[in-house]
Amino acid sequence: MQNIAQILAFGVVDAAVLAVAAVAFTLQFGVTNYFNFGYGEWLTLGAFVAFGFNNAVLHLNVWLAMLAAGLVTALFSVTLNRALFAPFVARRPDTMYILIMTFGVGFLMNELIQAIWGTDYRQLAYGGDDLHPIGPLQFSTNQLAFLGVSLACMAGTQLILSHTRLGRSMRAVSDNRTLAVICGIKPDRVADATWLMTGFMAGVAGVILAMQIHSFSTDIGDDYVYLIFPAVIIGGIGRAYGALIGALIIGLATAIGVLVIPASVSPLLVFAALVVIIITRPQGLLGGATGRGIMRQAEAA
């Protein structure tokens, strides 16, 4: 019994790391109305920038490096949005072309990261992993830190969305762009702020993911989107709480699944969860509209 509780606790830690990435992805979609198919590379960029600060030259503490990586990724996202995505969207191309554009940019980023840092496996340098008993469970220092970082990101997002003018504007643009514009909200600024926020979270998620899996290469982001996208779909695309719930479901399901089926086939669980959700509730658990309804909204925007 205690064993199962411990496994569930590890599942929660996995979910915490996944949640940061998934919430940022879904938030950016909600405001800008197109999603970022190259999203995995934002995590890769975060991980490698942190590696640069942490290992190569500066030997910064890993948590400072994480903050720095988050900031670099955030600035990079805003610059990219200003230079490429926003002008491209302003030309009103087919939505598919916007998606292909983001996919292409992601691919370009991955290749550039490979050109700079090479394809070798890397490790971040951080302190020893002591075990801390909490009640009947055991957590390592870093796992507690992951939970802390994740909770801080979630709380920060929640505070911004519910208590600031920016957050209200973001929700307004997400709900009804036209109405928001009529009310005097400048959607371009809101989009910039969103890219800043989600870029920061993506960078941080990349770093904690890199710490969690210990050694990483330039594939780190590509290999992780296969958990992020299902989490977002299961929760209901565009819904921050949905992404959180989706991340929890996937984290716990893969953790419990290892008890029942061999670890090598655990991606089957993700696949099964996706199929079940698409057949029974295509808009996701928290998605208000139907699957086709969400698409109409995006078309109209």
Add this chain to the structure above:
Amino acid sequence: MNILFYLTTMAIYTCINGILTLGLNMQFGLAGILNLAFIVLVAVGAYCTGIAALPPAPAAGAVHYIGGFGWAFPWDLLFGMLVTVAFGCLLGLICFKRIAHWYLALTLSSIGWALLILVSNDANLFNGQTGLIGIPGPWQDQLSPFQYQFVVLAMCVVALAGVFILFSRIEHSPLGRGFRALREDELAAGSLAKNPLRLRMIAFLLGAGAAGLGGGLSAIYFGGWNDSAWQPGETFVILAAVIVGGRGRSLGALLGSVVVMDFLVEGSRFLPEIGGRTDLLPAIQGVAVSIVLIAVLWWRPFGMWPEQKERFPKLRRRPNDFLPAAAPALGGTE
């Protein structure tokens, strides 16, 4: 002889890439299904062709795979294609009825990537990351490698010609116009009695057939297949070929596959090495392809050789001729 060997190899690659590009052009270019998991279909074709051609896996040893039928040439390829179409049918049944457009793209790619991780993690299904090796080709044991090269080339040329003729016929047929109507406006197409579900499924399965054929041919030619050949980036290159060439036009797609895969990817092989780093080459290839794709999306979103508006011959007969011949009530003079 060496240069001839190189040229035939390039020709084989060009044919296989052409088949794959035509397949994705059918799905994305004509019917508008942005299938970012296209390479998964190719992989299904390749693995299934492989297990159909290979003898059964030895009971003891490190090599595990399902199947192992030891079938001869045309049957293994056909089996691969059929399984790919069946797999495409399954994906379509899961997804098409409930979701469409960009949400479909997200879902298809998630499903594809989950399967990718599954196949490379699990050693029992297709031998994990090692993949299948030693897939026998037709008459490979009786021919010299040089002669075999020409046999494969002939197979690939015939396959490409078949797929091209079929797909460009479809492109200009009522079916193809239905696909395009669906792509441009699903609601309008539906109101003109075009069944979106059926059309989308047909286009998806045609594309899946081409994917299975191309995958099977490459498995036969390489003699093996493993998960490094079906990373998400591979779909990206095929998609870039469709966009650069001209979405929705078979000839444009072929042109795109030659430009992207032969000129950009293969051409950057001849660049001088920078700083003695051999790992830089794939990165440079990727950078070249993605920059060209972004530039095309920005300046020429319909590609180098864009789709033409359908033109119909003018009516030769006068409108009166369409009336029934014996219609005295309308005042016919005959």
